[in-house]
Amino acid sequence: MSERNYWQRMRSNRMSRRSLLRASARAGVGAAGLALVGCGDDDDDDQPAAAQAEPEQQADQQAQAVQQQEEQQAAAEAQAQQAAGGSKYGGFVAVAGDDGGLFDPAVTIHGGTDASIFQVYDFVNYLDEGNVLTDAMAELPEVIDELNFVYNIKPDVFWQDKPPLNGRQFTAEDAAFGYTRFGQDNPEFVYQDRYARVRRFEAVDELTMHVEASEPFSPLLTAMAESGALMVSRDVVDQFGDAEVSSNHELAIGTGSMMLESREPDVQTTLVRNPNYYRDGLPYFDGYNIYWLPDNALRVAQYVAGELDFVWLQWYGELQEIETVIAEAGPDSVVAVPNPVAFGLATHIHCKKEPYTDARVRTALHLATNRPALNAITLGAGVIGGPIAETIAPYGWGLSTLEQLPGYRSGDAREEDLGEGRKLLDASGYDPGNVPPMEIWGDFASDFGQLLQQNFSEIDFKVDIRELNTADSLAARQNHEFSMITLGQQAAADPDLLYNDLHTTGGQNYGEFSDPALDALFEEGRSIYGVEERKALYDEAQEQLLEVHNPRLWWHWSLPTVGHRPWLKGFRPTPGITHTHQVMNACWFEGKPS
Amino acid sequence: MRAYVFRRMLLLPITVLLLSIFVFGLIRLVPGSVIDARLSAGFPGTADADDRAKLEAHFGLDKPVHIQYVNWIGQVFSGDLGTSWLTKESILDNFGRRMPVTVELLVLTLLIYIPLGIGTGVWSAVRQNRADDYSIRFVTILFLAIPNFWLATLVVVIPLVLWGYAPPLPYQQLWEDPGKNLIQMIVPAVVAALAGAAVLGRVARSEMLEVLRQDYVRTAYAKGLAARIVVTRHALRNTMIPLITLIGLVFATGVAGSVIVEQVFAIPGMGRYLVQSLLTNDLPVVQVWMLIFGAAFVLVNLLVDLSYGMFDPRIRFQ
Numbered sequence A: 001m002s003e004r005n006y007w008q009r010m011r012s013n014r015m016s017r018r019s020l021l022r023a024s025a026r027a028g029v030g031a032a033g034l035a036l037v038g039c040g041d042d043d044d045d046d047q048p049a050a051a052q053a054e055p056e057q058q059a060d061q062q063a064q065a066v067q068q069q070e071e072q073q074a075a076a077e078a079q080a081q082q083a084a085g086g087s088k089y090g091g092f093v094a095v096a097g098d099d100g101g102l103f104d105p106a107v108t109i110h111g112g113t114d115a116s117i118f119q120v121y122d123f124v125n126y127l128d129e130g131n132v133l134t135d136a137m138a139e140l141p142e143v144i145d146e147l148n149f150v151y152n153i154k155p156d157v158f159w160q161d162k163p164p165l166n167g168r169q170f171t172a173e174d175a176a177f178g179y180t181r182f183g184q185d186n187p188e189f190v191y192q193d194r195y196a197r198v199r200r201f202e203a204v205d206e207l208t209m210h211v212e213a214s215e216p217f218s219p220l221l222t223a224m225a226e227s228g229a230l231m232v233s234r235d236v237v238d239q240f241g242d243a244e245v246s247s248n249h250e251l252a253i254g255t256g257s258m259m260l261e262s263r264e265p266d267v268q269t270t271l272v273r274n275p276n277y278y279r280d281g282l283p284y285f286d287g288y289n290i291y292w293l294p295d296n297a298l299r300v301a302q303y304v305a306g307e308l309d310f311v312w313l314q315w316y317g318e319l320q321e322i323e324t325v326i327a328e329a330g331p332d333s334v335v336a337v338p339n340p341v342a343f344g345l346a347t348h349i350h351c352k353k354e355p356y357t358d359a360r361v362r363t364a365l366h367l368a369t370n371r372p373a374l375n376a377i378t379l380g381a382g383v384i385g386g387p388i389a390e391t392i393a394p395y396g397w398g399l400s401t402l403e404q405l406p407g408y409r410s411g412d413a414r415e416e417d418l419g420e421g422r423k424l425l426d427a428s429g430y431d432p433g434n435v436p437p438m439e440i441w442g443d444f445a446s447d448f449g450q451l452l453q454q455n456f457s458e459i460d461f462k463v464d465i466r467e468l469n470t471a472d473s474l475a476a477r478q479n480h481e482f483s484m485i486t487l488g489q490q491a492a493a494d495p496d497l498l499y500n501d502l503h504t505t506g507g508q509n510y511g512e513f514s515d516p517a518l519d520a521l522f523e524e525g526r527s528i529y530g531v532e533e534r535k536a537l538y539d540e541a542q543e544q545l546l547e548v549h550n551p552r553l554w555w556h557w558s559l560p561t562v563g564h565r566p567w568l569k570g571f572r573p574t575p576g577i578t579h580t581h582q583v584m585n586a587c588w589f590e591g592k593p594s
Numbered sequence B: 001m002r003a004y005v006f007r008r009m010l011l012l013p014i015t016v017l018l019l020s021i022f023v024f025g026l027i028r029l030v031p032g033s034v035i036d037a038r039l040s041a042g043f044p045g046t047a048d049a050d051d052r053a054k055l056e057a058h059f060g061l062d063k064p065v066h067i068q069y070v071n072w073i074g075q076v077f078s079g080d081l082g083t084s085w086l087t088k089e090s091i092l093d094n095f096g097r098r099m100p101v102t103v104e105l106l107v108l109t110l111l112i113y114i115p116l117g118i119g120t121g122v123w124s125a126v127r128q129n130r131a132d133d134y135s136i137r138f139v140t141i142l143f144l145a146i147p148n149f150w151l152a153t154l155v156v157v158i159p160l161v162l163w164g165y166a167p168p169l170p171y172q173q174l175w176e177d178p179g180k181n182l183i184q185m186i187v188p189a190v191v192a193a194l195a196g197a198a199v200l201g202r203v204a205r206s207e208m209l210e211v212l213r214q215d216y217v218r219t220a221y222a223k224g225l226a227a228r229i230v231v232t233r234h235a236l237r238n239t240m241i242p243l244i245t246l247i248g249l250v251f252a253t254g255v256a257g258s259v260i261v262e263q264v265f266a267i268p269g270m271g272r273y274l275v276q277s278l279l280t281n282d283l284p285v286v287q288v289w290m291l292i293f294g295a296a297f298v299l300v301n302l303l304v305d306l307s308y309g310m311f312d313p314r315i316r317f318q
Helices: A003-012 A014-023 A025-037 A048-053 A055-083 A172-183 A219-223 A234-240 A242-247 A296-304 A319-329 A359-368 A371-378 A412-428 A447-457 A470-478 A497-502 A516-525 A531-549 A577-584 B002-029 B034-041 B049-058 B065-077 B091-126 B131-145 B148-163 B178-212 B215-222 B227-265 B270-279 B283-311
Strands: A092-097 A125-127 A133-135 A142-145 A148-152 A198-205 A208-213 A258-264 A268-273 A287-292 A310-312 A335-338 A344-349 A438-441 A465-468 A484-489 A552-558 A561-564
Touching: A092 A296, A092 A310, A172 A198, A172 A208, A172 A234, A234 A242, A258 A287, A296 A310, A296 A319, A296 B148, A296 B227, A319 A561, A359 A412, A359 A447, A359 A531, A371 A447, A371 A552, A438 A447, A438 A470, A447 A465, A447 A484, A465 A470, A470 A484, A497 A516, A497 A531, A516 A531, B002 B065, B002 B283, B034 B049, B065 B283, B091 B131, B091 B178, B091 B227, B091 B270, B091 B283, B131 B178, B148 B178, B148 B227, B178 B227, B215 B227, B227 B270, B227 B283, B270 B283
Parallel strands: A092 A287, A438 A465, A438 A484
Antiparallel strands: A125 A133, A142 A148, A148 A208, A198 A208, A258 A268, A268 A287, A310 A561, A335 A561, A344 A484, A344 A552
16 A cells, blocks of 8 residues: 555545544534634535624524533433432542642743642633533633634622632623733733733623634634633732732632632642532532642652542653552552543654755654554553644544554554655665764653664664753753754644644744645634634644654653542543643542541 | 961852852753743743743843843842742742751751761771671661662652551641651651761771771770770770761761752752752752852861861861
8 A cells, every 4th residue: 555545545534534533522512612612614614704604603503512511411420429329528638749839820830830729710711621612700702703702701700708809709800800911011921922812801891701812813712711721810919919929829819619728838738618619519529638749659658558539640650650559559449540631752853954854754764653662661651642632622633543544553554654664765865874863861761762763773764872861852952953852742732732843933843844835734723713624724734744744753642640549539531730620629529438 | 276267267258159150150051941931831832032032031031141140149148039930939938948847857867877877887897897897888888879869769668568658748847746747857867867877887987997906095905994985985086087077078968868858758848949949940049059058068167177176186277
């Protein structure tokens, strides 16, 4: 089978693959939710103009679909709770984390965020564990046109009952202030670029916020719901100032399910239930005892010793480690829940350095890369991935799609891929004596470097390894001083991450990849709101990347594991910490030993 | 002696100033920057050169390095240690909260380190080439070879595997619950002390062996003094000069060890603060941390030098 024939077949099969995705519940709800905030027509990819002409009607239909979905979900949850003996109120959850010490969601950066704020503050909308835009303090936005959106704030949302807010109502003015604050021109406010295309957030009346964009930018609604888009009040900011909001935990007063009761830095934070939380009946727990334990071995030890109810196992959780925990704590003491996340590893190829300037060389390496073997020996707890993580539903491709593609296939098909790789290498005429060593993140693991080397040798491509420590690896990538380096992939919630990674001007285009056709696709992706249209566009982009360009070798998205006690009920896999807290709101204890 | 102390005290600010230049320059050689971290936190792909320039200006990183240094050191010498880039908290407040914890750990470490190191060294020398000497030598070499981060992890894991035991949560301050605090601090202190005690033991043994062969020791024995008196009153005092030097050095190794031990055992002290700050490129904290402990180390060395006179009356400070 030639590569050309394969891709032709794949294109002709696009509709069936899309149908398959549409059939999945997550993608279905995602399509409904995102189409609601956009103006796409799920059933007619060819008529975007018409779709934009009737946004309100579509929004109503989609709202009904979402409501129906929510009712079904609520019924399923109720049934599950009934089966488990009914939901139980009460109890403090003991969890472990690493103290951030920064309490302002608008200023937070790289690990500084205090995990407690995700429970204390809340979202206007948020992305649920299926990456679906979901209503929170406001209903899903009404799309007036591609530049104007209206958010209706729910009338029963109140700030926590602490001065200076004293339990007053959360209003559209609060939401407008919160978002405007994120976008202010102050270098401390790290998310300002997310809102650079917003002309104004304004309160139309007490419960209605109007958002006016300066240009079409479809990732905006995702950004407004992404991790970190938590609402801080004007009252506190005006009275105490931004610096105090950042550093003083007593000023962390939000609308979230938990109130921050006390904090001893680097030791413990206690959260207690917010009795005025706007979601009826939630949360079930009375509170949280969060112990700040920076070392993973100590967290696991405390879990095994019975001090913790819930523990994030190591981010790059080795399966062996999880098995050890289960063995030590006893199989009846751990429920291990793998959490696929939009964060992983990829091999960045420098497209301006020989011999990688030739796309045929890069594609040959892509075809030679043995993804299952790499994931197995390197981390053991990852999933094979493509350019967009599967968790970024419905845009990411899952294993069932990927394993049919060249470079991802196994068995005889892999042999074909290797043969094709050799042909491409021969055709490129590269100089085997002029291959610079590839850089490997030695502090993390060097096994995958050796395996990559072995993979490449299967197509007679010889490359040496240069091990770098973490700091040097990051510096090499940041300064574009590498030939081929394996490092982390940025977390994201929107397929627009490809713009950042691979657009000629992309902020994390470390390998200096540039292709005008793909640039145009990435730019177009920012102006399209319809989910199906966007999906088709990003499918096209991913196809081109994997078929022709291969500026990175995508092979791993992480699968960290949560361990929790069997008496903690209702937990579901979540793709990130924000989602974890949302899910935990609806968890409860059942039969916890006293 | 007063003149000597005066001269050393005069040299202290110069040493600290040189140290500050070294620390400031060294930190800036570390790859990675707070600017990159902040830019990557924004929406992908939209940060540009202007954003970078704004951030650099905001943190004062747009100025030449020597100007940055002068601004910083001027601030420090005026008593303002600055605020964390990450949390906006006052560095002075943080130090005030964490320093007692680390000092407690250091004191406990010393209380274990000195008797253990000197005791095993002396015992080993007195019992040279016997079974207990061989055992002690084996154990000291073993602890010299084991890195304390690994030992710390073992200390966490082994009781867990054997008895399902882990230190009680949460950490208790000494003045809140001394008993629980001691339970939580004793194991980290032992871990921090062991490697140093092994070095001290080795040095104490070799020094003691040399002293025990001196004529005055033979004379003491010949006078009929008990072995205990000979060893503790006559021999031990004459081995103390190198041991005091080593004990002074333990301050440095203890501080360095606290970085790892506090992290592994979740002790909210200065070491953990340094790790957090390093991981987040929080340069103001790292700079002040290194400067303060560097200056403290210089002071401790001065005290060690002055203490030589106590153990050897022949030493004169000129």
